[in-house]
Amino acid sequence: MLIDNHNRVINYVRLAVTDRCNLRCNYCMPERGIKFAQRNDLLTTKELQRLSDVLIDLGVDKIRLTGGEPFVRSDIRELLEHLGAHDALKELSVTTNATLIGPYLKQLKAMGLTSVNISLDAIRPETFARITRRDSFAIVRENLMKLLEEDLTVRINFVVLEGQNIDDIYPMMEFQEKYPVQVRFLEEMPFNGGSRNFKKLHWNHKQILEHIRLRYPEFEKQPAPLTSTSVNYKIEGHAGGFGVIPSFSRTFCGSCNRLRVTATGDLVTCLYGKPVANVRELIRRESDTDQLAGLIRQAVGSRAKDGFEAQERFGPVFGSSMTSIGG
Template sequence: MLTDNHGRTISYLRLAVTDRCNLRCFYCMPEHGLDWLSRTELMSNAEMLRICSLLVKMGIDKIRITGGEPFVRKDIMELLTSLSQLKGLKDLSITTNGILTAPFVPQLKALGVKSVNLSLDTLDANRFFTITRRDEFDAVMLTLDTLLSHGIEVKINTVVMAGKNTQDIPALVALTKDRPVSVRFIEEMPFNGEGHDYSGVLWNHLHILQEIKNLYPDLQKTTDTQFSTAYNYQVPGHTGSVGIIAAYSRTFCGTCNRIRLTPSGMLKNCLYDDGVLNIKDHLRAGTNDEQLEQILLKAFNNREIDGWAAAEKRIASPNESMASIGG
């Protein structure tokens, strides 16, 4: 078992394979996009597979592929195929915006991908365009239907934003009535790439919960899994469930079991830290696996107690993009 200096288990890697995305969601990046990493700045498939293999041997048993948008990376299926074959890896999952995903769903099923997180902030096509600056709503809904038809668990990730999509909360909760989906409402975070105001404080997890309870007074609390970042609920009689993630309030830090690798190879012990070491640089400098394991263990034994402590030590601007952090 891999643990940190606070006795917390580390078993979950979020691996961002690219910073590029085919949407321009205003809460994630500027309208014109970002200064994308060059191909040489990105980790190669071989580099990602090597570090993932080592981390699985050390105790990581869950890997989630994120971005940017993972499916804009041309060789993503090659990487997923290799990762699915790692001995000791119990859970390989993906977070996607769903635009390019539908054609790959049968392959994902065959590889053993059991869960996909689908980013969807509204069920209204016009608001979708306003939020994402792209007309791709139908493609995302096709991916949702395709995933469900193949029996893949779907968690819908909805960032709650004042003045943008709070009116969508009723429709999104209603989506769980007849569909086996988990709709997770997420507090907005400050990582929008340009520093505009965000609503993580106003629409915090308590406000979101009260909004749902106003609609469904009989909302029932369900059991949260050991490392869950969401507070989970169910409307009686509904097939699916509802979750609320206190991403800005950071109420789940005490049980955090995750680490992150950015597209450029930066290890992050916490979403809110600057990054603690660049693994890609060590790989390219010829560091062997035994040396790399010791370097990683040292980093894991210097994790901050929570996201607030990590943020206090930041040097970089807190207004970087989630696409560059790894969603």
């Protein structure tokens, strides 16, 4: 079992399989993209499999594959099938923009996937194109509707962006009213790869909730695990539900059970900190499994108490892009 220096059990890993993405969302990276890692610096599928095996042996029972966009990897199926075969893994999920998931839709559940998070910051084509700088809304919606037919838990992550997608909040609420999907509205974070000048948060979790309340005055808070980052709500008669994630306010840090691994093998114990170790060389030297596990335990054993302490400890980290941090 992985237990950090604040006596929190770390059983959830967000495992980035690439830093590449086929979209260019304006709150994540500049239109020209960012300086992506050299391909030989990225962990191979075999290396990701070995790392995952060690993490599961250490007590991790929830893994989410992130990116970049995970489905830009042509060998993603091999990794999913490997992870899906682990009986000790209670949850296997992926965060995707849903543009490339089409060929895998019918096999996802058979591969062991339990849920899919779709990053979708607009429900109208024109808003989608403006934010992503790509004309891909039709294929995303098509794949989303097909996912809803596959008996998987489907969530939509909607980053609330001042001056960009506020008018899409109510239409997104109408979508969850009609379909069994959980929409989570996220505070914007400053990890934009230098694409925008982030000075302050315009829409915090309280403002988002109050905006929703103007149109939907009656909703009921839903029970959630202590480790949940989302405060979830349900409206009577709606097929789905919604939640708000205070990702910049960081109200959930005290119960954090997550560890991030970037596509190049960096261990990130807090999103608002910097990498504390790298596992790539140990894996490539085929070092003893105990040595690899020891490095992970050491990283987890010196975590910041919360995102604010991590920010103070490591200094500015806001020039990074979420695509390189690991989603």
